[in-house]
Amino acid sequence: MVNVQNLHKKFNKNVVLGGVDLTINEGGIFAILGPNGSGKTTLIKAILGMVIPNEGDITVLGENIKKSADYRHKIDYLPQIANFPNNLRVKELIKMIKDLRGKTNEDKRLIDLFGLDPFLNKKLGTLSGGTKQKVNIVLTFMFDSPLIILDEPTTGLDPISLLHLKELIAKEKVNGKTIIITSHIMSFVEEVADEIVFLLEGKIYFKGSISELKTKTDQPDFEHAIASILTNNHA
């Protein structure tokens, strides 16, 4: 599905990714974890073509991403912080994205699901962080793409919306899609992820299932396993 080879990226002199090799197979939920500044978002943005790597190759669905922008038709991306143009209305934004990406009827169902109806005519600048995130989720899930990338999807969501989000993710998994998630909420990751990748200082420290991580670190639960990686490395 996604193949990353020897990916290097530095911003000025700050090395963010130092030779990442990663293969993500089709189907299932794949979590990218790591402390702040470990390069999670940079890795995702490199896959999306928003960050240009210094070195290395990325292929998505067998297509080298350097060649064209069309492969992004096959990716639904939920950006980390919902930064939308402030003077646009919710309705207009949804219409615009549909205009750019193609037709879909899923949006109505998602708007109902997240109770966004009263906000459709409001400007995006006036919305609260959580509501913006809901709009963000609607924009991401309204298309039917084989690859879904979610960067911190739980930010600002209330418990009900969080439940809806988990249901959406579970449904897409059943449909055989590949989902890549980054999150700092360990319980959320433990609940949904099939496989995890742990990034540390721009390199892959661990790749495998959660139970493998527990055995490797000799810890009873997931949260402590992650903590032990971090403490052992900073000691």
Place this chain on the structure above:
Amino acid sequence: MLKILKYSFFDLMRSRWSYVYFAFYLLLGIVLLFLNHDLSKAVITLMNVIIVLVPLIGTIFGVMYYYNSKEFTELLLAQPLKRSSIFLGQYLGVSLSLSMSLILGLGIPFILYGLFKSSVIWDFSLLLITGTFLTFIFTALAFNIALSNENKIKGFGYAILLWLFLAIIYDGMFLMSLIIFEDYPLDKLSLAGTMLNPIDLSRTLILLKLDISALLGYTGAIFKKFFGTNLGLIISFFTLSLWVILPVTRIVFKSKKKDF
């Protein structure tokens, strides 16, 4: 690209600043014509305003739009769109809406005054054409500056400096050099110097079209000989086009290599 252009254009058309800019030219046109009653004098006054104001507004709007639409740009970058079409679309959206404000704002009062029956219609058209060129040139330069500077304040600073340099400082240096080297034949140099600055070039083009080159003395005669001919006119418009094409090429080039 056309879709991005459409969204940027309508986004700007709805913004208050486009109306202010439009209203300013409308007011200026009305005041000049209906209080002055002299079309050719009005054209000269307009030229003086346009030559300075259009580059300034183009620069400020260009930089401001780029920084303000950063979020919109990031949203677009994750969509299946080419980078060049995103940035060119935004650039054309800004330049076209600014040019529209200029052309409509000045055009309406002039048409009301009876421009079509007057002989200055060509002078007036030239004024609008150079104004549009200047808008496209300075918006492109502003986009270049904004693309190269992540820091808003720095970007604004450089943009204002660029305007100040081309609108005022360049002329000063040019004059100084003419005074210092006055013992040498300078007609070629002054021609070249005028050609290299889009603001000077526009001013010279309009002044010569208005047939007041006699006021410029000997240099005026040389300029008239050059710009008055078809070849001179073609070269001038070619230079103005070059001033648009080169920065736009850099926008495409630079945007391909930028991280977001």
